[in-house]
Amino acid sequence: MSTTATGSTASRREQILSAAAELFARYGFHGVGIDDIGAAVGVSGPALYRHFRSKDAMLAEMLTGISDKLLSGGRGHVENAADAATALEELVGWHVEFALTNPALITVHLRDLDSLCEADRRRVRELQRGYVEVWVTALRAVRDDLDEHTARACAHAVLGLINSTPHSAHLDAATMSTLLRRMALDALGIPRTPPEGLHGR
Amino acid sequence: MSTTATGSTASRREQILSAAAELFARYGFHGVGIDDIGAAVGVSGPALYRHFRSKDAMLAEMLTGISDKLLSGGRGHVENAADAATALEELVGWHVEFALTNPALITVHLRDLDSLCEADRRRVRELQRGYVEVWVTALRAVRDDLDEHTARACAHAVLGLINSTPHSAHLDAATMSTLLRRMALDALGIPRTPPEGLHGR
């Protein structure tokens, strides 16, 4: 009755994945045992095999989940933007928000990608590539002086900047967010958007 | 006779550490076996115990080595600089060069720190903290509008930017270097140094 309130099955998986992400982030995929993950959600050990085919399957689902969310989210924010300049700003803001909200996912995704089996790793890499491509086109729409390779290098570097969040002893979320947005846009060589009249938000 | 040319013992350890770093970077500390490391240097398995007390000892020596090199190198570059502005530029340039030259070390140092035992981890963390402090003071000497916490967050973010190098499909080293230096300084809010007369180097 306690945990069976809303949508038992689906949310159970989510709950496990979330706990596993936290542990993977702290100790690394190979540094975490099945029993640890079980203990983190209040069941012990092999019970997890009722929900996942294997430990690797957890990692796979976790990583494809993140990459997928990033890709679709990134695309959505770019498409809904008025012009190229705000598209890039939206993208930066969105990724900053994601990184600040899900530090564990960011860490795992940077760190344990190569613990996946060949097939899954390819899937994730493909999604990542797509996400970077979103950045590259958004960036080149504003900075047409950049060739494709340079733009890609810039995108990787800025993603690195934003993704470094989990390692930094951060300020409170709000200041951190504005700081990172500013640094990212500066690094990308985007001229500061002039305040030009203070609108609502 | 073949490998015994110059300084057998010392260079043997270095050779092993270098091979191990490459493997750790690709597969993660726990994803690499003793036998793998041995094979990478042409001996097989337990021979390594003639040179290191344990697998963990390898990682420990590797990580303290890097951190130590970064700290002393960073300090040196700052001290030898003419003024505060060039000190920061030197620091950026030095770290960029280090990251481009030793991608494997950077990766391992970001990824497998928590595989160390408590004591070693503390040692490494202390060195890292010192290095970041070098950045913080160098940065605040130029940007006196930043309080200490913000400066530290900036430093972490820029180190993240530069350290993302190993993951990016880079251009050739030279262009990558200038690109990263420019991005880092922009992110730190340092006004572009005017060319003001082309001196020798």
Add this chain to the structure above:
DNA sequence: TCGACGGGTTAGTCATCGTTAACACAGTGA
């Protein structure tokens, strides 16, 4: 009332892997 089923338990199996043991053997200084 009752079978099916989702989800949990504990005890065991099996592979992997770090580490040690026991042995080999080339060079080198007495």
Add this chain to the structure above:
DNA sequence: TCACTGTGTTAACGATGACTAACCCGTCGA
């Protein structure tokens, strides 16, 4: 010549840890 040391080998040991087997039980639709 001989012992010693530095470096390597292969064979075992022991712990760890992913996964499976066998069993249990509350709930829910017929």
